Amino acid sequence: MAIASALAYAASHYTPGLYDSIVLLVLAEAMLFVPFSVVAVCFTLNQIEPALEDSARSLGVGRLGAFARVTAPLSRPGMAAAGVLVFAFVLGDLGTAQVLLPPGLYTLGTEFQANSSTVAFAAAAPFAAVLVALSMLAAFVLMSRFGRVRALGSA
Amino acid sequence: MAELRCEGIAKSYRGRAVLTDVDLDVPAGTLTAILGASGSGKTTLLRVIMGFVEADAGRVTVGGDMVADAGRVHLASDKRAIGYVAQEGALFPHLSAGGNVGFGLARSQRKRGARIGEALELVGLDESYAARPAHELSGGEQRRVALARALAPRPRIVLLDEPFSGLDAALRSETREAVLHAVREEGTTALLVTHDQAEALSMGREVAVLREGRLAQQATPGILYRAPADADIARFVGEANLLAGQADSGGVDCALGRLTVVGPEPDGPVEVLIRPEQIRMSPTLDADATDGQAVTATVLDYVYYGPDTVVTLSVDEPARTIVKARTSDQRAPAPGEAVELAVAGPVVVFPAQAADPRLEPLGQIGRPLAGDLQIQAT
Numbered sequence: 001m002a003i004a005s006a007l008a009y010a011a012s013h014y015t016p017g018l019y020d021s022i023v024l025l026v027l028a029e030a031m032l033f034v035p036f037s038v039v040a041v042c043f044t045l046n047q048i049e050p051a052l053e054d055s056a057r058s059l060g061v062g063r064l065g066a067f068a069r070v071t072a073p074l075s076r077p078g079m080a081a082a083g084v085l086v087f088a089f090v091l092g093d094l095g096t097a098q099v100l101l102p103p104g105l106y107t108l109g110t111e112f113q114a115n116s117s118t119v120a121f122a123a124a125a126p127f128a129a130v131l132v133a134l135s136m137l138a139a140f141v142l143m144s145r146f147g148r149v150r151a152l153g154s155a
Numbered sequence: 156m157a158e159l160r161c162e163g164i165a166k167s168y169r170g171r172a173v174l175t176d177v178d179l180d181v182p183a184g185t186l187t188a189i190l191g192a193s194g195s196g197k198t199t200l201l202r203v204i205m206g207f208v209e210a211d212a213g214r215v216t217v218g219g220d221m222v223a224d225a226g227r228v229h230l231a232s233d234k235r236a237i238g239y240v241a242q243e244g245a246l247f248p249h250l251s252a253g254g255n256v257g258f259g260l261a262r263s264q265r266k267r268g269a270r271i272g273e274a275l276e277l278v279g280l281d282e283s284y285a286a287r288p289a290h291e292l293s294g295g296e297q298r299r300v301a302l303a304r305a306l307a308p309r310p311r312i313v314l315l316d317e318p319f320s321g322l323d324a325a326l327r328s329e330t331r332e333a334v335l336h337a338v339r340e341e342g343t344t345a346l347l348v349t350h351d352q353a354e355a356l357s358m359g360r361e362v363a364v365l366r367e368g369r370l371a372q373q374a375t376p377g378i379l380y381r382a383p384a385d386a387d388i389a390r391f392v393g394e395a396n397l398l399a400g401q402a403d404s405g406g407v408d409c410a411l412g413r414l415t416v417v418g419p420e421p422d423g424p425v426e427v428l429i430r431p432e433q434i435r436m437s438p439t440l441d442a443d444a445t446d447g448q449a450v451t452a453t454v455l456d457y458v459y460y461g462p463d464t465v466v467t468l469s470v471d472e473p474a475r476t477i478v479k480a481r482t483s484d485q486r487a488p489a490p491g492e493a494v495e496l497a498v499a500g501p502v503v504v505f506p507a508q509a510a511d512p513r514l515e516p517l518g519q520i521g522r523p524l525a526g527d528l529q530i531q532a533t
Contacts, residue, residue, distance in 0.1 A: 051245035054207055057232040058239035059259025060308060073249045
């Protein structure tokens with residue numbers, strides 16, 4: 001909420017074009033949740049044994065090649081997990097959306113909030129259902145991919 | 156001719172010297188073992204040769220080509236054509252066994268797959284293994300695939316860092332044979348790093364003992380075992396009885412009588428090295444019949460290993476001298492039994508000095524040897 005307000009203030013003063021545009025909302029969400037994805041990606045990178053890169057180098061593959069053929073594929077599950085994690089966070093982030101959402105647009109969260117606060121529970125229900133479904137999907141993807149090395153077969 | 160030569164290698168971390176003036180020659184087409192306790196600097200030496208770390212001083216040449224000269228030349232690891240088998244194998248978990256083996260090959264060669272099958276066969280695995288995901292292989296198979304991967308691009312040298320650690324005894328000797336076979340078949344020069352003296356003695360054409368970052372001795376296994384450079388190395392490479400003695404020209408007097416000496420013969424107080432298998436036990440005859448000439452002892456204890464038994468003995472005169480004897484006789488003497496001792500073959504002596512605890516003694520008196528230990532005298 002604080003970041004959103006600060007961004008809204010800054011944009012309205014310095015970059016009037018950005019104010020009331022979806023770009024600002026995306027920027028705000030990125031600022032909020034990039035740290036979480038960095039943590040997730042760092043975690044997977046730390047899981048990769050240094051001996052793997054050493055072995056790749058000993059096989060005549062340069063630093064870049066070792067990254068492309070070993071480090072990157074091995075960190076793919078972590079990247080995917082980070083993406084899903086951020087997706088779930090953004091989905092549930094009501095405050096930022098309420099402050100920065102351009103007029104005429106709505107998110108699942110703002111619409112649910114608007115309807116349920118006017119006791120229009122029947123109208124709010126579909127949004128809630130979609131929210132729950134998407135969160136469950138995110139959780140499922142996370143659990144099935146994270147923390148397990150998938151066999152990708154020979155490249 | 157030396158395929159790999161290290162000259163004057165020195166490396167220290169935060170002021171602590173890990174390697175000091177190490178000179179190492181690895182003869183072409185043979186396997187040389189580096190034997191050292193943990194913390195002796197053997198892994199650092201390997202990493203210097205690989206180019207993963209830069210030495211503070213010294214040069215490394217491979218097949219006559221300078222690959223590292225501290226401060227001047229540092230060829231990147233991927234340009235050195237040195238194969239590397241990391242501890243536990245370090246297979247790429249996202250690839251199949253075949254993908255691993257082909258990793259270092261040119262794209263066209265990888266596509267054809269002929270060399271992949273060849274390399275797998277070299278380590279005793281058939282071609283069907285190529286499709287197996289790396290993380291589904293057993294520990295022994297992983298080590299083999301790691302070796303095949305290192306050998307596939309035909310490196311000038313292959314370095315093996317504790318390649319059998321974590322394998323159980325039976326699998327270890329099987330994998331050991333597979334490695335020896337593969338390296339010999341390819342004619343590749345190999346350098347094996349290990350802390351296991353039996354592994355070093357049985358696999359290396361030559362063994363280099365690394366102690367506190369210094370090369371203590373480089374010799375054939377037979378010389379290293381029978382004529383180590385000092386008492387410390389003697390203890391480190393196998394079980395050793397080290398007795399105080401008095402040497403003069405032609406022999407040495409110690410608790411086990413007068414013995415002939417081989418090698419350097421210093422005069423005065425010495426330490427006498429007698430390997431447990433040099434001590435022969437026989438039932439004591441009548442005390443009168445020996446005329447007090449024979450050395451008699453009482454059995455304290457014994458440990459049965461299967462092929463042989465190690466017997467702990469207390470020498471009667473001088474008292475409180477404890478020695479160990481190794482016998483392949485299945486009917487080892489029981490505790491309390493009196494036996495007569497004789498020493499087979501000449502012994503090696505070292506000028507007497509205070510015991511040096513620098514090496515972690517692997518086979519010292521009072522400690523059983525590693526399970527699958529089998530000392531080969533070559």
